[in-house]
Amino acid sequence: MTEYTPDTHTDSAENPTTRRGLREHTRQWADDGGTAARELPGNDDSWVLQPGFAAEAPAVLPPEPDFQPDAAAWEQPLEQDAGNWAGAPGRDWDPREDEWNAEAPALPDYAGQPLSRAEVRDRGTSRRRASFLDTQTARIPAARGVRGLLSSVGLRMSPSAAELAERRDIRAVSQHWPGPRTISVVNGKGGANKTPTTVMLAAVFARNGGGPVLAWDNNETRGTLGWRTEQGPHDATVMDLLPNTSSLLSPSAQSALLARFVHHQTEDKFDVLRSKPDVLASEQKITMADFDALHEVASKYFRLNLIDSGNDESAERWLRMIHHTDQLVIATTTVEEHAEAGALLLEALQERGGMFARLAADAVVIVSQSDRNGTQAQVRSVARGFAPLARAVATIPYDAALRKGQIRFGSLRPATQRAWLAAAAAVAQGLTEPARTS
Structure with missing residues (x-):
């Protein structure tokens, strides 16, 4: 509420007639212009401006001027329509009409309640026009x-x-996320279906969302990812990439140079970084610093990295993999030992707290039927056991195409393909958060 005090005039202070005229004019002004100007109780010289009134309140009526228009002025030609001019002939013109009789603009009705600036601003934005564009998705x-x-x-x-x-x-x-993402497929027990799980997830993401997607064998003891996937025109492994990480991280490095070290899958559209299973683990030992350099290269050239892990949960490369993980996947079969090893790993991560507990709570468990003669009851039993430990549990039916040899998504039965799509979709839900930074 804004208070206006008019300029002092002898008539306003001493002449009651002037004050009465002022009050009368105020009431007329409020009635004609739609504004609600009123006098403050007990103060004849104060005005209160209610919301919706844009012009300044007048002080007091000016004294009656001693004005006589020049008769010769009426004889001059007018350039505008005389009928729309206040001083046209035939009218008794008062110069005060220019100020007092001007038609007040239409003002919005705010129900007489004062509004804050924020409320006024909100009223303006709420009246924005509707867009002509159709935002509905095509059916x-x-x-x-x-x-x-x-x-x-x-x-x-x-x-x-x-x-x-x-x-x-x-x-x-099919989504692309702002920044690279790392998915680690783990289980401390060998033969728990980690490698087929890594291959199938990489295939689903690459076939639908496009590349570049990398499947990385981080197993220090006879990793089989290279055996289960297509080989490129070379036999390079992670040990060949390691001494070249600095050059690949230089500003002038080209992405095509990475083809010397990874093996492209021509059907499933992802790349494979192999381990070297024909040598002892002691000959391909990777330290934490080595893993960091490899992961930096992978994150520079690939939008999504899926890491097939080994069985030694105390190895430096395994621990550093967990540090860089955005989404954890527990791979298991319906074999009791595999399921128990996966559950123990989740519980151990929960007990460590911090980022490990968060990864465990947000983990996705993928249960694959390992027995040709297995039943759905077996799969459901294992899935129910993991339900309290992880964010989601997906089940995969038995498929002979996953048992041995090179794995191709197109070789799976339709029901198996659909199951892997659902499993990958559950994994994708955990990739929407910002990528983990080292």
Whole structure:
């Protein structure tokens, strides 16, 4: 509320007639202009301006001027329409009309309540026009099953609930995140399906979201990732890359140079950094500093790194891998020893607290049916056991294409492909947070 005090005038202080005229004029002004000017109680010389009034309040009526217009002035031609001029002939013109009789602009009604500046600003932004652009996602007709068949012949059918769920999973694994991400696939027990899990996750992310995606064998004891994937036109391993990390991290380094050290998967569109399984672990020992340099190269050239880990949870390279991990994946089968080893690892990470506990709580467990004659009851039993320990549990049916030889996503049965897509989508949900910094 703003208070205005008019200039002093002898008439306003001594002449009651002037004050009455002022009050009368105030009431007329409020009625005609839509404003709510009023006098403060007990103060005849003060004015209060209510919200919605934009002009300054007048002081007191000026004294009646001794004014006689020149008759010769009426004879001069007018350049504007005389009917719209206040001083046109035929009218009794008062010069005060220019000030007092001006039509007040229409003012918004704020219900007589004072508004803060923030409220006034909010009122202005709330009146922004609606956009002409259509923000709705285009509706794609069904492409699967009977609905898809009908759509292909011209009858546009909406997709089923199952197809919509599949599309959501595809969208999840197709995202690109701001900064590189690292996924570590772990289990302290050998043969727990870590390598097939790494290969399948890399294939799903690369086939849907595009490259560059790297599958990295971080196993110091006979890692088999190179055996289960396609070999490039060379036999380079991580030990060949290690002495070249400095040159690859230089500003002038080109991404194509990395093809000398990784093996591209022509069907599944990701790259593989192999270990060297034909030598002893003591001959390919990688320190924490070595792992940091390798991970820096991988993070520079690849948007997503999936690391297939070894079985020694005390190794420097294993511990440093956990330090750089954004999303932890526990790979296991329905074999009791594999499941127990995975659960113990999660519990150990929880007990260590800090970042280890956060990784464990946000982990995804992928349970693969390892027995051709296994039942769904076995898979569900293992999945239920992991439910309190991890963020999500995904199950994979048995598929002979995963048992031996090189793994190709296209060689899997449709049900297995769909299961891996769902598992990768669960993993992708943990990649939306900012990447971990060293």
